[in-house]
Amino acid sequence: KQRDPHQPEFHQAVEEVVRSLWPFLEAHPHYMQAGIIERMVEPERSIIFRVPWVDDQGRVQVNRGFRIQMNSAIGPYKGGLRFHPSVNIGVLKFLAFEQVFKNSLTSLPMGGGKGGSDFNPKGKSDNEVMRFCQSFMTELYRHIGADLDVPAGDIGVGGREIGFLFGQYKRLSNQFTSVLTGKGLAYGGSLIRPEATGYGCVYFAEEMLKSSHSSFDGKRVAISGSGNVAQYAAQKVMELGGRVVSLSDSGGTLHFADGMTAEQWTYLMDLKNVRRGRLEEMGTHFGVTYLADQRPWSLPCDIALPCATQNELDGEDARALLKNGCICVAEGANMPSTLEAVDLFLEAGILYAPGKASNAGGVACSGLEMSQNAMRLHWTAGEVDTKLHGIMQSIHHACVAHGEENGRINYVKGANIAGFVKVADAMLAQGVV
Numbered sequence: 001k002q003r004d005p006h007q008p009e010f011h012q013a014v015e016e017v018v019r020s021l022w023p024f025l026e027a028h029p030h031y032m033q034a035g036i037i038e039r040m041v042e043p044e045r046s047i048i049f050r051v052p053w054v055d056d057q058g059r060v061q062v063n064r065g066f067r068i069q070m071n072s073a074i075g076p077y078k079g080g081l082r083f084h085p086s087v088n089i090g091v092l093k094f095l096a097f098e099q100v101f102k103n104s105l106t107s108l109p110m111g112g113g114k115g116g117s118d119f120n121p122k123g124k125s126d127n128e129v130m131r132f133c134q135s136f137m138t139e140l141y142r143h144i145g146a147d148l149d150v151p152a153g154d155i156g157v158g159g160r161e162i163g164f165l166f167g168q169y170k171r172l173s174n175q176f177t178s179v180l181t182g183k184g185l186a187y188g189g190s191l192i193r194p195e196a197t198g199y200g201c202v203y204f205a206e207e208m209l210k211s212s213h214s215s216f217d218g219k220r221v222a223i224s225g226s227g228n229v230a231q232y233a234a235q236k237v238m239e240l241g242g243r244v245v246s247l248s249d250s251g252g253t254l255h256f257a258d259g260m261t262a263e264q265w266t267y268l269m270d271l272k273n274v275r276r277g278r279l280e281e282m283g284t285h286f287g288v289t290y291l292a293d294q295r296p297w298s299l300p301c302d303i304a305l306p307c308a309t310q311n312e313l314d315g316e317d318a319r320a321l322l323k324n325g326c327i328c329v330a331e332g333a334n335m336p337s338t339l340e341a342v343d344l345f346l347e348a349g350i351l352y353a354p355g356k357a358s359n360a361g362g363v364a365c366s367g368l369e370m371s372q373n374a375m376r377l378h379w380t381a382g383e384v385d386t387k388l389h390g391i392m393q394s395i396h397h398a399c400v401a402h403g404e405e406n407g408r409i410n411y412v413k414g415a416n417i418a419g420f421v422k423v424a425d426a427m428l429a430q431g432v433v
């Protein structure tokens, strides 16, 4: 904290991990003696660069670009790019730190990284987004590579942005390699990658529910966000017989009192991904209540899937969820719950999955995209979905194996220990580097 006082999100992520790992570290002092934690909290490399571009009015705009290469002990750096005005080095360090554990949990050989820019794609034309992406990649390309660092999407970086970034990388490097994941199907992308984080989150929650002899069938499910993760989480919930009672964006929450319908889901996909409109418009179109400036957590629900952004569910929200009888929280977003909220869930003994376990489906499927590219093969949607499902079940098993506490499973402890051990053992084997 003294070295980097202005990085609250990074401190929060480290505190959550170290707090739950502490008894394990005390019982295994060789990790402490080798300075594993001290090394894990310091990125192997942080890259910061200027991103100049020209807007549609001919004005020069300047943004800041970043890539945090956090840990490569078990594989090339891997993690998304985020384009959002709130991006700064502390936010990206928190995301990169979480990514190290998450990637380890997938059991695939991927190290951890994260990057992005404070560029805001909202309200920008396709041409402006393209010029920005080309300028961003003009610097980033020299720091990444198929066996070095493989970025993907995150908030504000979807299929459109990945396409522009990939095109510029290919042009600069004169190589067609698997340097980005989340690519379009026509140029090396994997089926099920767009669905993977949302589906994976629901598969993980399904495993937790199964362990309590329960299921999604007939349950009311509150979802926050309305972007990539939220969209496919909602689809899978409906497929499993659950009722989606909410979606949200930074302006407010849509409350589907009777549950979202398939027709409404199709409208959402067009609204957010093609027309790039706001949720409020969907409320007006279908006569669904839009609660301006409100989060979904005060709505009665059985299951909550926070799928928007960090710290979007605080202590007050957690109390409201518990009061309304919520039995399961599975995080689709990264660190959506504050430390206070996490403590309340753990104290209450409900099923609670931290994002590094429950949202690992996205990066797992990115790993599968890299495998397909390396083999110059293309798996069917069924094959990828089956592998994704299997990976989420194996992450659940790993959490159960390491998370036993007073006769129940603490998924925070389980995910942190399971993710830590593989990376720490690789670091030990590779010496002080």
Ligand code: NDP
Pocket (backbone or CB within 6 Å): 153, 154, 155, 156, 157, 197, 225, 226, 227, 228, 229, 230, 248, 249, 250, 251, 307, 308, 309, 310, 312, 332, 333, 334, 359, 360, 362, 363
């Ligand atoms: P998108 O950009 O597709 O969607 C983000 C959604 O979250 C939008 O509905 C957005 O609303 C909302 N949102 C963003 N910032 C805020 C904020 N400050 N307050 C309220 N709402 C906000 O991103 P993704 O769906 O890809 O990512 C969502 C979360 O999931 C992030 O935490 C991301 O790191 C995590 N994640 C994503 C993965 C992926 O594969 N995409 C993989 C693993 C984790 P608005 O449009 O109004 O900004």
